[in-house]
Amino acid sequence: MGGLPEYVHVNHRDARLFVVSLLVASGVSLQNAKTVALGLVQADLRGVESHGINRLPSYLARIRNGILDPKAEPTLTQITPVVAQVDGHNGFGFPAAHLAMKTAIEMAKTLGIGMASVKHSNHFGMSAWIVQQAVDAGMMSLVFTNSSPALPAWGGKEKLLGVSPIACGAPGGEGSIPFILDMAPSVAARGKIHKAKRRGEKIPGVWALDAEGRPTNDPDKALDGGVMLPMGGPKGSGLAIMMDVFSGVLSGSAFAGGVTGPYDMSQPGDVGHFLVAIKPDLFMSMDEFKGRMTTLYHxxxxxxxxxxVERIYFPGEIELLTEKKRLAEGIPFVQAEIDALNKEAELLKVGKIGESLRLECL
Known part of the structure; x- marks a missing residue:
């Protein structure tokens, strides 16, 4: 009879240093490595471990297999005063999305709204970290991406649509917190199944079907020929198609099942993103807007x-509480996860996670 797993707690600063050291050793520029580390560690701090630093082995495998270009730099094209496009050039999705949101924010500061489409990108981690970028700048935002096929269209049984998150946010007022929503159109994010597989855990039987179309609690069967289940049936399927329209069709990136996932070493991801920043005080003063957000929160x-039910939470509140706890106590990892990460460190001849790593300018 198995007990609860034992966890190794890692300080968030050590985790960031570890990520940066691995990426720099793999040919990624220091600035881009810092951006990737920010997104990954923020996911772990918020309790979204499915999109945290445990993604590193698959990212690094893609570099070693020549599928992802570690030296690629995103480039920006201004389309209109409020529209821009970023080309990720098959580099990491994190710096491409960061540049797109930074540009959208600058446009919104002047013109009230800014939007950016991103093409030829890769997985950009947890969408909420890009929403947070906008919130920190005092902006509302929409963050869309498409992803590799994992869901059937409602009524079908083949993988066609991505488990592509829809995310949005808005700054909060005094006595409240920011609104941050980041959710997949499936019953659960696919990364949670990969996490369960890493940790030797079962999954709820309502998350996925196996290759024969039967509900399964085995993460291996869900990932090997199985499909994720859309939340709310046709509603989840419709949201997944929406992500493909705005992120894939519009950007010029892959769509309709053509995106390659971060665990697939066959070809570049060609992921598309769509980001919007909106100035909150377009129709009223910022003080009034924040006051209304405080009222909504309460x-x-x-x-x-x-x-x-003991407590009702605002979207993003559980993650905020988790982040506060983990900033103080460290990020929990099971030993198998630590071992997998340190195996990458050994391959790249850098210090192991939690060791006294030093990197200038971090």
């Missing part, structure tokens, strides 16, 4: 609870 969290 009305949500103080609303009457259903039986058995």
């Amino acid at each position: 009305r949500v969290v103080s609303s009457k609870k259903m039986e058995g």
Whole structure:
């Protein structure tokens, strides 16, 4: 009878240094490595371990297999005063998305709204870290991406649509927190199945089907020929198609099942993203907007609870509480995850995670 797994806790600064050291040793520029590390470690701090630093082995494998260009730099083309396009040139999705949101924010500061499409990109981690970039700049935002096929169109049984997250956010007011929503159109994110596989855990039987179309609690069967299940049936399927329209069709990147996932070593990902930044004080003062957000927050969290519910959370609040705890106590990893990460360190001849790593300018 198995007990609860034992965790190794790693300080977030050590985790960032570790990520940067691995990426720089793999040919990634220091600035781009810092951007990737920011996105990955922020996911771990917020409790979204499916998109944290455990993604590194697959990213590094793609570099070693010549599938992802570690030296690629995203380039920007200004289309109109409020529209820009970023070409990721098959580099990491993190710096491409960061540049796109930075550009959208600058356009929105002057013209009220800014939008950027990203083409020829790769996995950019947890969408919420890009939403946070906009929130930190005092902006509302929409963050879309498409991804490799994992869901059937409603009524079908083949992998066609990505488990592509829809994310958005807005700054909060005094006495409240920012609104940050980051959700997949599937019952659960595919990364959670990969996480369960790494940790030797079962998954809930409502998350996925096996290759024969039967519900399964085995992550291996879900990943090997199985499919994820869309949330709400045709509603989740429709949201996944929406992500493909705005992120893939519009950008000129792969779509309709053509995106290659981060665990597939056959060809470049060709992922597309779509990002929008909106100035919150377009129709009222910023103080009034923030006051209204505070009212919304308190009305949500103080609303009457259903039986058995102790607390109602605002979107992003659980993650914020998790981040506060992990900033103080460290990020928990099972030993198998630490071993897999340190195997990469040995291959690249850099210090192991948690060791006294030093890197200038971090």
